Amino acid sequence: MATEKPHMNLVFIGHVDHGKSTSVGRMLADTGNVDAYLIEKYRKMAEETGKATFEFAWVMDSLKEERERGVTIDVAHKKFNTDKYYFTVIDAPGHRDFVKNMITGTSQADAAVLVVSAIEGPQAQTREHLFLAFTLGVRQLIIGLNKMDAVKPQWSEEKFNEAKAEVEKLLKLTGYKDVPIIPYSAYTGDNATKRSENMPWYKGPTILEALNNLKEPAKATDLPLRLPIQDVYTITGIGTVPVGRVECGVLKPDTKVMFEPSHVVGEVKSIEMHHEQLPQAIPGDNVGFNVRGIAKNDVRRGDVAGPVDNPPTVAKSFKAQVMVLNHPSVITVGYTPVFHCHTMQIACTFVELLAKLDPATGSVKEENPQFLKTGDAAIVRIQPSRPMVIEKAKEFPQLGRFAIRDMGQTVAAGVCLDVEKKVQ
Ligand code: GTP
Ligand code: MG
Numbered sequence: 001m002a003t004e005k006p007h008m009n010l011v012f013i014g015h016v017d018h019g020k021s022t023s024v025g026r027m028l029a030d031t032g033n034v035d036a037y038l039i040e041k042y043r044k045m046a047e048e049t050g051k052a053t054f055e056f057a058w059v060m061d062s063l064k065e066e067r068e069r070g071v072t073i074d075v076a077h078k079k080f081n082t083d084k085y086y087f088t089v090i091d092a093p094g095h096r097d098f099v100k101n102m103i104t105g106t107s108q109a110d111a112a113v114l115v116v117s118a119i120e121g122p123q124a125q126t127r128e129h130l131f132l133a134f135t136l137g138v139r140q141l142i143i144g145l146n147k148m149d150a151v152k153p154q155w156s157e158e159k160f161n162e163a164k165a166e167v168e169k170l171l172k173l174t175g176y177k178d179v180p181i182i183p184y185s186a187y188t189g190d191n192a193t194k195r196s197e198n199m200p201w202y203k204g205p206t207i208l209e210a211l212n213n214l215k216e217p218a219k220a221t222d223l224p225l226r227l228p229i230q231d232v233y234t235i236t237g238i239g240t241v242p243v244g245r246v247e248c249g250v251l252k253p254d255t256k257v258m259f260e261p262s263h264v265v266g267e268v269k270s271i272e273m274h275h276e277q278l279p280q281a282i283p284g285d286n287v288g289f290n291v292r293g294i295a296k297n298d299v300r301r302g303d304v305a306g307p308v309d310n311p312p313t314v315a316k317s318f319k320a321q322v323m324v325l326n327h328p329s330v331i332t333v334g335y336t337p338v339f340h341c342h343t344m345q346i347a348c349t350f351v352e353l354l355a356k357l358d359p360a361t362g363s364v365k366e367e368n369p370q371f372l373k374t375g376d377a378a379i380v381r382i383q384p385s386r387p388m389v390i391e392k393a394k395e396f397p398q399l400g401r402f403a404i405r406d407m408g409q410t411v412a413a414g415v416c417l418d419v420e421k422k423v424q
Helices: 020-030 036-048 064-069 096-106 124-135 157-172 207-212
Strands: 007-013 076-081 086-091 111-117 140-146 181-183 227-235 239-245 256-260 264-273 276-278 286-292 304-307 314-324 338-341 344-357 364-367 377-384 401-406 409-421
Touching: 007 020, 007 096, 007 124, 020 036, 020 076, 020 086, 020 111, 020 140, 020 207, 086 096, 096 124, 111 124, 124 157, 124 401, 124 409, 140 157, 140 207, 157 181, 314 344
Parallel strands: 007 086, 007 111, 111 140, 140 181
Antiparallel strands: 076 086, 227 239, 227 304, 239 286, 256 264, 256 304, 264 276, 264 286, 314 377, 314 409, 338 344, 338 401, 344 364, 344 377, 401 409
């Protein structure tokens, strides 16, 4: 193992251009996890190609299209150490077209940093990402008010307080408590890892201190293995290598695992994380593992690996509690949007609207409602268009949550209450 420090999956979220990639690049650079010469090289390249100031973002944005457009498209993973934790940091895209990538990144996170430009204050995807993070079960949050070097006047406490008040209004609508709100500049580094001399009025933690103050996530090591597959590779000389994050349980070499819903069994031969062999993988580890007995096409993204004697649950239908975040009209029986659940994206139909709930108390407001609209919380029955793995959120929190997307936006999010099993 690279380190004995506790491992934490951290995601940077927020509106497009508010500085998520720059923030991650800055944290990596200042903690010595990326070389200064690389930043300098990117600074020159960015300047020459008309993309000046993107040198920190380019640490994360490595795709050609990302660099040309100056936006993050795909979720990037990097590792990064502080004195307390070993972080796998996920840089999520802010652009609305890439929210599905953001959901994948966020559903893997133990904690989130919501980056908000102090110049613009919270925007559409600030709100959307904040609600999604909460609904997807990310329970620890840090808010960074970025670009304090560029507010007018520079480093202004008043500007910070204005943006902070707006952010606090949004926070009240979620269940987040005790969230540090930090004025900083990812570009200059003020209050990122070093306390800023430009903002002596601020007494709270820096971003780095706030990261070290996060609570270690409870490890779901005692549960049966659940490992949703992100990708499957064939590596010459090694064989089939599925890649994904262990959500719960322990993955060990020389054990058999079942992949559902593909319903195939293979034997785990070896496990790797960040190019290092692991004796075993525990919840939170993003790993590639070599499996004997299966071909690349036998398993796919959206499959979940689990023990042969306690395999992942394949649903014929499931009962869920959903919260409608953003729907232009109404949701009725027959509505079939795309569900994003662990690494799976799949069309599912609302087959029954069982009850409308009071969002504040959770008590039933109306039995069998005719429709649901924005702001409603409800209990519904859902039928997937193809076999899918979903678990009761009570038993497997990470496998029991989902987001619902339609027409280019997140319309709802929810958790699974009960599963009607498909007979395999
Ligand atoms: P998406 O991934 O496309 O959603 O954007 P992002 O949130 O990752 O933003 P990114 O880091 O790519 O930065 C967008 C622009 O804001 C770039 O021009 C950055 O140089 C600039 N920027 C980021 N942080 C700061 C900052 O602290 N100060 C100033 N002045 N500019 C910043
Ligand atoms: Mg970015």
